[in-house]
Structure formats: C-alpha cells, structure tokens
Amino acid sequence: MNKNILRIAAFCALGIASSAVAEEMATPPSSFVTARVPYLAWSGLYFGINGGYAWSNPSVSYAGNDPASRAGICAAPFGKTCFPASTDFNRDGGLFGGQIGYNWQFTSLWLAGVEADYQWSDLTGTANSPIQVSGAKSLSAIAATETVHSFGTFRARLGALPFQSLLLYGTAGLAVGQVSENLTLTSASTIGSTAGGYGYSCTAGNSCFAGSASQTRVGWTAGAGAELAITSNLTLKGEALYVHLEAPSATATALNTTIGTVPSSFTGNFSDVYFFVARGGLNYRF
Numbered sequence: 001m002n003k004n005i006l007r008i009a010a011f012c013a014l015g016i017a018s019s020a021v022a023e024e025m026a027t028p029p030s031s032f033v034t035a036r037v038p039y040l041a042w043s044g045l046y047f048g049i050n051g052g053y054a055w056s057n058p059s060v061s062y063a064g065n066d067p068a069s070r071a072g073i074c075a076a077p078f079g080k081t082c083f084p085a086s087t088d089f090n091r092d093g094g095l096f097g098g099q100i101g102y103n104w105q106f107t108s109l110w111l112a113g114v115e116a117d118y119q120w121s122d123l124t125g126t127a128n129s130p131i132q133v134s135g136a137k138s139l140s141a142i143a144a145t146e147t148v149h150s151f152g153t154f155r156a157r158l159g160a161l162p163f164q165s166l167l168l169y170g171t172a173g174l175a176v177g178q179v180s181e182n183l184t185l186t187s188a189s190t191i192g193s194t195a196g197g198y199g200y201s202c203t204a205g206n207s208c209f210a211g212s213a214s215q216t217r218v219g220w221t222a223g224a225g226a227e228l229a230i231t232s233n234l235t236l237k238g239e240a241l242y243v244h245l246e247a248p249s250a251t252a253t254a255l256n257t258t259i260g261t262v263p264s265s266f267t268g269n270f271s272d273v274y275f276f277v278a279r280g281g282l283n284y285r286f
Contacts, residue, residue: 042111042167042229045286047100050117050237052279055092059271060127060144065251067196068264072134073185091125091146091275099281101157111159111167116152123148123275133202136189140208143184144250144268148275151177151243153221165229172222175243179217181250183268185209192258199261200254209266211252217273219245227283235283245273 064070101115124147130139152175159169187202202208225239248270254263 041105042103042161042285043105045100045102046235046283047098048235048237048281048283049096049098050119050239050279050281051094051096052277053092053094054121054123054148054243054275054277055090056123056125056275057088058091058125058146058273059086059088060129060146061086061269062129062142063267063269065265065267066198066262068193068198068200068261069266071195072193072200072264073131073266086271087127087129087144089125089127089144091123091148093122093124093148095119095121095123095277095279097152099283103157103285105161109161111157111161111169113157113159114155115157115171116154118150118152120150121148131185133185133187133189133191133208134193136187136191136202138188140188140202141186142252142268143182143186144270145182146248146270146273147180148273149178149180151175151245153241153243155221159227167227167229167235168224169227170222170224171239171241173220174218175221175245176216176218177243177245177273178214179245179248179273180212180214181248181268181270182212183210183250183252185252185266193264194258194261197262198264199257200264201256201258203256207255209252209254209264211250211265213248213250215248217245217248219243219273223277233285235285237281237283239277239279239281241277241279243273243275243277247272 097119099117103113105111126145129142155171155173157171159167187208190204192201221243223241227237253265
C-alpha cells in the first residue's frame with residue numbers, strides 16, 4: 001500500500017517537472033525578442049574614386065572700359081549701340097577625381113554623413129560674337145572661352161536604406177572651383193581709333209584685343225545619389241549634382257595703339273559658373 005502511494009507521488013512529480021521544462025523551452029528568452037535584426041553596417045570611414053561628365057549653358061556680355069572702346073566697338077554695322085548683347089554658349093566636358101567621407105548609421109533604416117571630393121575637369125566652352133569696330137567695312141569677332149579646370153565640394157548627406165545593401169541619399173554643401181577665361185577680338189580691317197587719351201590700332205585678320213584671367217570661385221552644390229554594396233567593404237555609387245559658383249570676368253586690352261595714348265580695353269562679364277554633374281564611382285569602406 002505504502003509502496004503504491006510512493007509510486008503515484010513520484011509519477012506526479014515527474015509529470016509536473018516535465019511540463020515546466022516544456023513550458024520553458026516553448027518561451028523564447030528575452031534577448032531573442034528584443035535583439036536588433038541583423039543588417040549590413042554602413043557606419044565608418046570610406047574613400048574612393050569617381051568619373052563622369054558635366055554640362056551647362058552660360059552666357060557672356062561685354063562693356064567698354066574707356067572712351068575709345070565705348071565709342072569704337074559697336075554691335076551692328078555702323079550702328080551706335082556698343083558691344084553685342086549677351087551671348088549664350090555651351091560648356092561641357094569630362095571629369096575625374098576622388099572622395100572621402102564618413103557615415104553614421106543611427107538606425108537600421110537611416111544614415112547621415114559628410115563627404116568631401118575633388119575633381120580634375122576640362123569643362124570648356126566658347127562664345128563667338130560678331131562685332132562692328134568703328135571704321136571697318138565688315139564685321140569683326142570676339143571669341144570668349146571659359147574653362148572649369150577643377151572643382152571640389154564639402155557636403156552633408158542624409159540617406160535611407162530600403163534594403164540592407166542599397167543606400168538612397170540627398171546631399172548639399174559648399175563648392176569651390178578654379179576657372180579661367182580668355183578673350184580675343186579679331187579685326188576684319190586695318191583700323192585705329194583714339195578718344196579721351198585711349199586708343200587702339202588693329203590689323204586685318206589679326207588679334208586686336210586680348211586678355212585672360214584665372215580665378216577661384218566659391219558657391220554651393222546640391223544633388224542626390226544611390227550607393228549599392230557589392231561586398232561588405234566595396235560599394236558602387238551613382239550621383240547627380242548641381243554646382244553653382246560666383247560669376248567671373250576677364251579684361252581684353254588693345255595689343256597695339258597710337259603713340260601718346262593709353263591702350264584701350266573692354267571687359268567680358270560671364271554669367272555665374274553653374275553646371276550639372278553626372279558621375280559614377282567606387283568606394284572602399286573600412
């Protein structure tokens with residue numbers, strides 16, 4: 001009798017213990033419930049290379065700097081409105097450079113960072129303007145060439161990660177560029193003029209006025225891009241930017257003049273240096 005009671009008690013105890021173990025195994029640990037879902041970590045330093053193309057449609061206008069240039073260089077044949085109206089031209093070319101930046105991924109979806117880049121470029125365009133030089137029987141021409149030799153940007157980035165391996169971002173910041181201008185007026189006739197102590201002397205078919213300038217211009221930039229992780233360290237990027245820099249100018253001075261006069265001159269006033277950039281690149285993330 002006593003042995004049967006002990007056997008029944010042992011069996012009940014074993015059943016209760018088994019139920020407790022099963023219940024514990026069915027309940028996941030709290031660390032499993034609260035643990036962050038794994039994702040590709042984008043935070044950290046990176047650097048890379050890029051290449052692309054840029055284009056724009058700027059303009060240039062002219063102004064005389066003295067009585068001789070204001071009176072002797074006019075827009076229409078034998079007209080009285082001096083210098084041609086603003087002339088538009090195309091400026092485009094390739095670019096190549098590098099970038100360095102830092103990402104901070106503050107959630108599994110959002111990322112912020114900063115990036116600096118520098119580009120070597122050959123964004124060149126020339127405006128050709130017909131012009132009447134007083135005393136000439138045919139039109140002369142002014143050629144104004146502008147080139148963006150290099151530029152760089154320092155930008156903030158804010159992006160979203162719709163997938164672990166894909167970053168979509170917007171970007172904006174400061175921009176700086178090295179720009180040069182060249183002006184040449186080629187005369188169609190052999191002529192000369194003086195006024196107010198200034199003068200010029202031109203030979204048919206040759207340069208009559210010439211000048212150049214090289215300037216550093218500053219401004220701003222904004223754009224957007226996408227970056228795709230192809231390994232845990234390498235990413236491919238595509239980016240579109242708009243760059244806007246200050247307006248430059250250049251002065252062309254008479255190459256020859258009459259004795260006793262100061263060489264005449266005129267200024268080419270270019271529009272703001274702006275251009276659109278499309279580029280692709282490769283980044284290495286530490």
